[in-house]
Amino acid sequence: MYANTAPAVPITVPDLQARKRRGEKIVSITAYDAGIATRADEAGVDLVLVGDSLGMVVQGHASTLPVTMDAMVYHTACVARGLRRPLLVADLPFMSYRNEELALANAARLLGEGGAAMVKLEGADWVCAIIHALKRHEVPVCAHLGLTPQAVHRLGGYKVQGRDDETAARLRADARAVQEAGADLLVLECVPAALAAEITRDLAIPTIGIGAGADCDGQVLVVHDLLGITPGKRPRFSKDFLPGTNSVLGAISAYAAAVRSGEFPAAEHSY
Numbered sequence: 001m002y003a004n005t006a007p008a009v010p011i012t013v014p015d016l017q018a019r020k021r022r023g024e025k026i027v028s029i030t031a032y033d034a035g036i037a038t039r040a041d042e043a044g045v046d047l048v049l050v051g052d053s054l055g056m057v058v059q060g061h062a063s064t065l066p067v068t069m070d071a072m073v074y075h076t077a078c079v080a081r082g083l084r085r086p087l088l089v090a091d092l093p094f095m096s097y098r099n100e101e102l103a104l105a106n107a108a109r110l111l112g113e114g115g116a117a118m119v120k121l122e123g124a125d126w127v128c129a130i131i132h133a134l135k136r137h138e139v140p141v142c143a144h145l146g147l148t149p150q151a152v153h154r155l156g157g158y159k160v161q162g163r164d165d166e167t168a169a170r171l172r173a174d175a176r177a178v179q180e181a182g183a184d185l186l187v188l189e190c191v192p193a194a195l196a197a198e199i200t201r202d203l204a205i206p207t208i209g210i211g212a213g214a215d216c217d218g219q220v221l222v223v224h225d226l227l228g229i230t231p232g233k234r235p236r237f238s239k240d241f242l243p244g245t246n247s248v249l250g251a252i253s254a255y256a257a258a259v260r261s262g263e264f265p266a267a268e269h270s271y
């Protein structure tokens with residue numbers, strides 16, 4: 001009923017840009033194992049992210065900070081075995097990209113051992129030099145701004161970012177800076193919908209929102225939130241898609257359809 005039986009034509013990095021130009025939403029979820037990866041593939045998800053959120057939803061930690069490179073490589077390789085079509089993106093965890101040498105070596109592990117096509121890292125500022133170095137060495141990069149969970153101690157919790165004029169201006173400038181540094185894609189997490197819309201219009205690269213309103217070029221959700229299996233509290237911007245469907249494949253398919261129709265995220269999932 002839901003299974004996508006079309007021949008798998010893998011999604012490439014240049015395809016993402018084309019998606020933005022054509023106004024086609026990019027549908028993304030996280031995955032940490034081959035089972036969810038397989039269902040995501042069947043549901044027609046475009047981009048699968050092995051997030052360092054695995055520290056919280058798989059390992060049960062209170063933050064993403066304890067996640068190691070070994071854990072990221074292990075889960076990325078597990079997910080890669082379940083995918084045929086979606087683009088595979090893997091997070092560089094806390095402290096794994098603190099200098100250029102380390103970032104290149106760790107990105108090489110995620111692409112080489114893990115099978116990812118792109119790495120994601122958080123922040124702008126000094127991170128722009130790292131993005132540039134990765135790009136020069138042919139590693140596609142996804143930037144991540146707004147609520148950057150690896151900065152939880154500085155931010156003082158998982159809170160919406162860019163609410164006042166000063167932090168909004170900073171975010172706009174950072175978005176331009178990561179694009180300029182060579183980022184292929186930008187995740188905007190927990191920022192006011194109007195600000196995310198403005199940044200999305202301003203940039204040539206696609207934006208993927210999570211708690212950032214419906215006007216980003218794509219959406220991403222942590223799969224545990226989408227299936228109602230989050231340990232602890234599910235973030236307000238997320239939605240449990242399992243009720244009303246009869247399977248994991250059904251829930252992921254319902255999410256994909258809701259993103260493509262513009263039905264998700266609704267106002268109640270936005271700031």
Ligand SMILES: Nc1nc(=O)c2c([nH]1)NC[C@@H]1CN(c3ccc(C(=O)N[C@@H](CCC(=O)O)C(=O)O)cc3)CN21
Pocket residue numbers: 052053056057064147149158159160190210222224225230234235236237238
């Ligand atoms: N299950 C899960 N889902 C996620 O989306 C997620 C993770 N874990 N772990 C890594 C980061 C951390 N994230 C989070 C975690 C909590 C909130 C949260 O509770 N936010 C408040 C809003 C606070 C405010 O209004 O300022 C909320 O009620 O949703 C947000 C993002 C997003 N990522």
Ligand SMILES: CC(C)C(=O)C(=O)O
Pocket residue numbers: 030049050051052053054091144187189210220221222
């Ligand atoms: C929530 C997404 C964007 C992420 O970074 C993660 O899952 O780690």
Ligand SMILES: [Mg+2]
Pocket residue numbers: 051052053064091149
């Ligand atoms: Mg992450």
